[in-house]
Amino acid sequence: MKIIDLRTMRGPSYWSVKHHKLIVMKVDLQDLADTWSNSVPALAEQLPKLLPELAQPQPTDAEKLSVKHPPLTEEQLIDGEPLSHVILHVALALQRTAGMPVFWGKSYPAHQEGVDFVVFSYQEERAGRVAAEAAVQLVEDICQGQPVNLKPIIDELHEIREEEFFGPSTYSIVAEAASRNIPYIQLKNSNIIQLGYGVNQKRIWATTTSYTSHAGVEVAGNKNRTKAMLKDAGVPVPYGTTVYSEDSLRDAVEELGFPIVTKPLDGNHGKGATIRIMSWEDAVEGLKAAQKYSRAVIVEQFIEGHDYRLLVVNGKLIAAAKRTPAAVTGDGASTIQQLIDKVNEDPRRGVGHEKELTSIKADQHTLDILKTHDLTLDSVLPAGQELYLKSTANISTGGTATDVTDLVHPYNVLLAERVAGIVGLDICGIDLLTSDIAIPLNETRGAVIEVNAAPGFRMHIAPTEGLPRNVAAPVVDMLFPAGSTARIPIIAVTGTNGKTTTTHLLSHIVASKGYKVGHTTTSGIYIQGVQLQSGDCTGGQSAEFVLKDPTVNFAVLETARGGMLRSGLGFHTCDIAIVTNVAADHLGMRDIYTVEEMAAVKGVLPRTVRKNGWAVLNADDDLVYAMREKLECRVALFSMNEHSPRIREHAENGGLAAVYEEGYITIYKNSYKLRIDRAAEFPITFGGRATFNIENSLAAALACYCYGFDKDDIKQALRTFVPSAAKTPGRMNVYKFPTFEVIVDYAHNTHGIEKFAEFLNATEATRKVGVVSGLGDRRDEDTLSFARVAGRIFDEVVLRQDRDLRGKTAEELKEIMTRGLRLDTPDLPITYIENEMDAIDHVLATAQPGSVVVLFTENIKATLKKLDDFESRI
Numbered sequence: 058m059k060i061i062d063l064r065t066m067r068g069p070s071y072w073s074v075k076h077h078k079l080i081v082m083k084v085d086l087q088d089l090a091d092t093w094s095n096s097v098p099a100l101a102e103q104l105p106k107l108l109p110e111l112a113q114p115q116p117t118d119a120e121k122l123s124v125k126h127p128p129l130t131e132e133q134l135i136d137g138e139p140l141s142h143v144i145l146h147v148a149l150a151l152q153r154t155a156g157m158p159v160f161w162g163k164s165y166p167a168h169q170e171g172v173d174f175v176v177f178s179y180q181e182e183r184a185g186r187v188a189a190e191a192a193v194q195l196v197e198d199i200c201q202g203q204p205v206n207l208k209p210i211i212d213e214l215h216e217i218r219e220e221e222f223f224g225p226s227t228y229s230i231v232a233e234a235a236s237r238n239i240p241y242i243q244l245k246n247s248n249i250i251q252l253g254y255g256v257n258q259k260r261i262w263a264t265t266t267s268y269t270s271h272a273g274v275e276v277a278g279n280k281n282r283t284k285a286m287l288k289d290a291g292v293p294v295p296y297g298t299t300v301y302s303e304d305s306l307r308d309a310v311e312e313l314g315f316p317i318v319t320k321p322l323d324g325n326h327g328k329g330a331t332i333r334i335m336s337w338e339d340a341v342e343g344l345k346a347a348q349k350y351s352r353a354v355i356v357e358q359f360i361e362g363h364d365y366r367l368l369v370v371n372g373k374l375i376a377a378a379k380r381t382p383a384a385v386t387g388d389g390a391s392t393i394q395q396l397i398d399k400v401n402e403d404p405r406r407g408v409g410h411e412k413e414l415t416s417i418k419a420d421q422h423t424l425d426i427l428k429t430h431d432l433t434l435d436s437v438l439p440a441g442q443e444l445y446l447k448s449t450a451n452i453s454t455g456g457t458a459t460d461v462t463d464l465v466h467p468y469n470v471l472l473a474e475r476v477a478g479i480v481g482l483d484i485c486g487i488d489l490l491t492s493d494i495a496i497p498l499n500e501t502r503g504a505v506i507e508v509n510a511a512p513g514f515r516m517h518i519a520p521t522e523g524l525p526r527n528v529a530a531p532v533v534d535m536l537f538p539a540g541s542t543a544r545i546p547i548i549a550v551t552g553t554n555g556k557t558t559t560t561h562l563l564s565h566i567v568a569s570k571g572y573k574v575g576h577t578t579t580s581g582i583y584i585q586g587v588q589l590q591s592g593d594c595t596g597g598q599s600a601e602f603v604l605k606d607p608t609v610n611f612a613v614l615e616t617a618r619g620g621m622l623r624s625g626l627g628f629h630t631c632d633i634a635i636v637t638n639v640a641a642d643h644l645g646m647r648d649i650y651t652v653e654e655m656a657a658v659k660g661v662l663p664r665t666v667r668k669n670g671w672a673v674l675n676a677d678d679d680l681v682y683a684m685r686e687k688l689e690c691r692v693a694l695f696s697m698n699e700h701s702p703r704i705r706e707h708a709e710n711g712g713l714a715a716v717y718e719e720g721y722i723t724i725y726k727n728s729y730k731l732r733i734d735r736a737a738e739f740p741i742t743f744g745g746r747a748t749f750n751i752e753n754s755l756a757a758a759l760a761c762y763c764y765g766f767d768k769d770d771i772k773q774a775l776r777t778f779v780p781s782a783a784k785t786p787g788r789m790n791v792y793k794f795p796t797f798e799v800i801v802d803y804a805h806n807t808h809g810i811e812k813f814a815e816f817l818n819a820t821e822a823t824r825k826v827g828v829v830s831g832l833g834d835r836r837d838e839d840t841l842s843f844a845r846v847a848g849r850i851f852d853e854v855v856l857r858q859d860r861d862l863r864g865k866t867a868e869e870l871k872e873i874m875t876r877g878l879r880l881d882t883p884d885l886p887i888t889y890i891e892n893e894m895d896a897i898d899h900v901l902a903t904a905q906p907g908s909v910v911v912l913f914t915e916n917i918k919a920t921l922k923k924l925d926d927f928e929s930r931i
Contacts, residue, residue: 058197059085061172063189065182068597070625071657072176074664076161077629080148080177080185083648084193086140087171089200093140096200100143103199107207110150139164140196141173148177148192151207152184155214156407157222159185168650184217219409223250226264226514233529239543240629242601252536253543255575255609259536263511264484266536273481277510280322280355283480290479292472293504297357306344309356310337316359318506319343321351332448333359339429346422360504362490364450365461367469368517368528369477369485371535374470376517376526377462377494382447383417383455387438393427394419394434397446405521406455413519417446417455458516460523461494468497476508484532486512545609547628548760551616551662552637552675553655554809555753558780558788559637560615562741562757565784566774570766572611575603579617579803580786580917584609591918596620600627618658622647626665633760634663635673637753639680640808644836656680666690671763673756676703676714693763695755697748699723715759717751722758722775724768733758734772740779746819747789749812782925787917792924794931796906798822801920804913805832807842813911814850823907827851828896829878830915831870833863840870844877851911853886854878857896859915867891897923 066072066079073079089096105112141164152159162177179185191210198205223231227250231241234252242251249262259267265274276282284294296313299322300306310317317340320330329350331343340356347354364380385396397417400406406414419434423446427433430444438444450456465473469489477485491503498504517526537543548563550556557578564576568586575584577599582590584606590599595617603612604627616626639656649655659681663672668689675681676694682703685692692712696704699718704725708714714725717736724731737745739754758771782790782801790801804810817825829847831840847854856874858867871889879885890896893916900910914920 058088058193060190060193061085063186064623065179065186066625067182068625068627068629069661069665071622071661072163073161074661076178077625078179078182078185079625080175080179080189082175082189082193083167083172084141084144084175085169085172089140089197090171092200099199099202100196103205104143104147107195107205108147108150108154110153111146139173141165141175144192144196145175145177147195148175148185148188151188151191151195151210151214152180154207155184155211156218156412157181157184157214167648174648181217181221183221184214187213187217215408224263224513225413225518226512227261229514229518229527229529230261230264230532233527233533234537234543237533237537237543238630239533239537240604242605244605251605252533254547254604255545255612256573256607257541257543257545257610258605258607259543261532261536264514264532265511266483266532268483268535269510270481270483273483273485274510276480277482277485277508278323280320280507281353283508286479287476287505287508290475292476292479293498293502295357295360295504295506297355299353300344300356301353303341303344306340306354306356307337310340313356313358317343318355318357318359319347320355320357321347321349322353322355323351330449342425357506360490360502360506362492362501362503363494365489365491365494366458366512366516367465367473367487367489368512368514369473369482369487370528370531371483372474372478373531374465374473375462375528375531376460377465377473378458378516378520378523379461379494380450380452380516381457381459382445382450383457384443384445385417385438387440387442387444389440390437392435392437393432393444396438397434400455409453413515414457414521415453415455419446422447452513452516457521460517460520460526462524462526464495466495466497468499469494472498472505476505480508482508482510483535484512485509545604545612546633546764547604547612547614547631548633548635548764549614549616549626549628549631549662549665550635550637550756551618551621551659552635552681553640553642553659553806554804554812555637555749555756556615556617556635557803558741558750558785559635559753559756560613561785561788562753562775562778563613563760565778566757566761566766566771567611567613569774569777570770573608574611574613575606575609576613576615577603578615593617593619597624597627604628616662618649618655619647621658621661622649626661628665630665630667630670631662632667632670633673633763634666634670635756635760636660636663636675636678636681636684637756638675638678638808640806641839641842642806642808642835644839652680656684660684660687663688663690671713671760673760673763675752675756676701676707691763693759695752695759697752697755713759713763715755715762717755720745722751722755724759724762731768733768734775739775741775741789743789743791743816747816749816750789782921786921787914790921792928794904794928797904797908797910799901799904799910799912799924801912801914801917801924803917805843806835807839807846810843810846810850810913814846817850817909817911820909822909824852824905825850825909825911826853826855826900826904827911827913828855828857828893828900829874829913830857830859830893831865831874832859833861833865833870837873840873841877841880844874845880848878848880848882848885851885853888855888855890855896855900857889857893858891859893861915894919894923901927 062083064081145162145164157180159178164175252259317334318332329347368376401416406416447454486509488507489505491501517528550560564574568574577594579593581588582594595615600614670690673693676696695715697717704714708725722733736751741750787803792799804813
């Protein structure tokens with residue numbers, strides 16, 4: 058077997074609109090085609106033993122309705138389950154075995170014989186890709202009788218999960234935000250999560266937020282400063298001092314007496330802390346342990362009592378937990394290591410943050426504790442004797458937590474809320490020791506021993522005992538109060554032709570209303586009209602670039618086929634989606650072979666529109682018009698045909714539409730007609746000759762009307778949008794020289810050049826010269842069709858080559874293009890100049906008076922610069 062292609066979808070895609078995180082794998086199965094049936098017994102015997110998860114998937118509530126296939130059983134294998142289906146289930150089971158609960162997938166034949174697609178969900182992208190490759194290798198090894206060792210694979214997947222998956226605290230906030238339809242983006246190369254888009258974004262880093270005070274974090278990080286501030290405010294704290302050496306430690310011990318506690322001045326999460334020190338030797342060891350993290354070490358009285366964590370969010374106590382260090386209880390027969398192993402068998406325990414509890418690890422700290430009791434891991438504890446294995450009660454070291462939120466005395470509630478305010482933290486974890494949290498702290502002689510910035514949530518959201526608390530909800534409430542919004546409006550545009558111009562038009566209209574617009578096109582990314590990146594920027598990463606920008610409050614995103622097939626959309630929902638048309642272009646690329654399949658790709662976009670949003674569809678295009686049948690949102694139609702029965706039916710049923718009638722852009726709303734303006738008045742239409750830009754204006758005007766813009770504002774914006782090399786580079790850029798004109802455009806397929814032909818045929822000229830090229834990644838029939846139209850509309854052609862021939866040779870493209878150009882015009886003059894810039898120099902030097910020269914350019918930037926330089930010299 059061989060993996061031909063492996064892609065990662067990060068948003069809605071051709072393979073699934075609802076399931077965003079998908080691995081798309083194309084596998085050549087022909088090597089095993091003949092031996093597959095003979096391999097079934099081995100697979101049926103070994104797979105269930107190697108991967109028990111194959112037969113026992115437990116989907117989460119969110120995924121129960123989306124499991125594509127039932128669990129893979131031995132009976133299914135024996136009954137002849139397709140090989141690609143087996144690979145699918147193995148890839149999912151590998152991830153589940155490593156603690157990543159994924160269940161959705163599908164497999165189906167590709168266009169090539171013996172090749173299948175395997176599509177399945179992932180939790181972590183890198184883990185999904187590793188699981189894909191491992192699944193193929195595992196199945197092949199079993200089929201070929203090779204030995205299999207799964208442990209390295211599962212270990213690697215575990216490591217990836219621990220390295221890359223959100224920690225439990227971060228995950229709880231992200232999940233709460235997602236449940237409220239708040240989008241999130243993980244910022245590249247960081248653990249920072251952006252919640253919301255554009256100007257409305259907020260950020261979290263674990264449990265620090267956009268509102269977390271740097272001063273508060275600094276105070277909490279310095280235990281001496283914290284204790285001093287709390288003491289001045291009347292908060293009970295342990296007596297103590299700071300030491301730097303054994304000599305100063307001796308002075309502290311003489312002053313405080315035993316038992317004491319040592320901990321690093323700048324430590325957190327219990328690192329380097331030693332409690333209940335009863336001897337000078339242990340005090341010295343505690344000093345050394347603390348100085349691994351900080352030269353300055355706090356020495357405090359040991360406060361008797363239970364360890365409690367109180368969580369305050371936005372000034373209010375949200376949850377409280379009683380924490381117990383990792384421990385075992387003797388049975389009179391088992392060694393301490395055996396007792397630890399037995400505790401770790403609890404299904405709630407796992408590696409790192411994989412589950413609600415962490416497995417207990419007998420590390421050096423544990424060995425040191427055992428040594429103080431004259432014990433080793435091989436010692437047998439008497440029945441009923443409890444032994445603490447850690448000196449701190451952190452969940453991450455195997456400790457447990459019991460929810461006590463409802464038991465906290467009002468005095469202690471007020472105390473916790475005061476502490477958070479004194480230190481200055483929006484999210485604050487307060488550690489205190491007391492005999493009973495239900496009694497005021499000042500009556501139990503307890504004390505606040507530590508204040509934590511970025512406190513962990515795991516003990517509250519998944520306590521070992523007691524009620525789980527949704528502590529993430531008040532965090533999201535704080536970040537996005539009632540009445541606020543996390544999103545910015547998104548208008549997304551797709552189609553075969555016209556989408557770039559439509560996007561520029563939309564951006565201009567929206568900006569004219571005072572919005573700070575970010576928009577993406579095939580020519581670049583623009584923030585508030587300034588181009589920040591150049592090139593084809595129509596994929597998911599470019600969309601995220603705009604949505605991450607903190608100055609943008611409106612996004613207009615061109616969304617092309619390539620990005621959708623490469624990694625899916627860069628957003629999950631939008632407010633308005635426009636589909637301009639679907640035509641034969643890019644067929645045969647990335648396994649899209651028909652116009653109908655291309656329509657399915659483009660149709661992903663309108664299916665992401667929110668329910669109260671709008672899909673703006675071209676009623677004159679059968680495939681686009683048919684998209685309305687799968688939509689849950691509202692639909693608006695546009696048409697160049699004022700007598701369109703589709704528009705008439707839609708309007709009679711109360712629908713919204715835009716039509717080009719009697720020379721006007723007109724909005725149909727119920728039985729009313731609202732005329733925007735004469736299309737010939739819009740500079741983009743070149744006096745009405747550029748009918749394709751009338752169509753683009755229809756789509757843009759309708760979308761803006763759907764959003765709620767006033768028709769007069771739309772009219773004014775369309776009248777002031779002047780196409781130019783700066784505003785619409787490579788899209789109908791007209792240079793008027795003294796004796797001839799040059800038009801720069803990007804028409805690169807048959808549908809596009811046919812639309813351009815309507816304009817050129819309506820343009821008067823003594824001679825029409827075209828500079829054209831073929832594209833190597835198109836089918837021969839598509840290139841011939843494009844050349845045939847070019848041959849009909851030009852009096853003379855200069856044939857050139859792109860810099861990137863995309864899989865064909867220059868000679869192949871020259872032959873196909875020449876043949877196509879002369880299919881209908883055998884005597885058409887053709888000059889072959891391979892280099893694009895040389896071809897442009899030629900037509901500029903030989904242009905006849907009154908002629909129109911059309912440059913279908915690849916290198917837009919260089920072409921426009923050459924024309925600007927030529928203009929400056931005449």
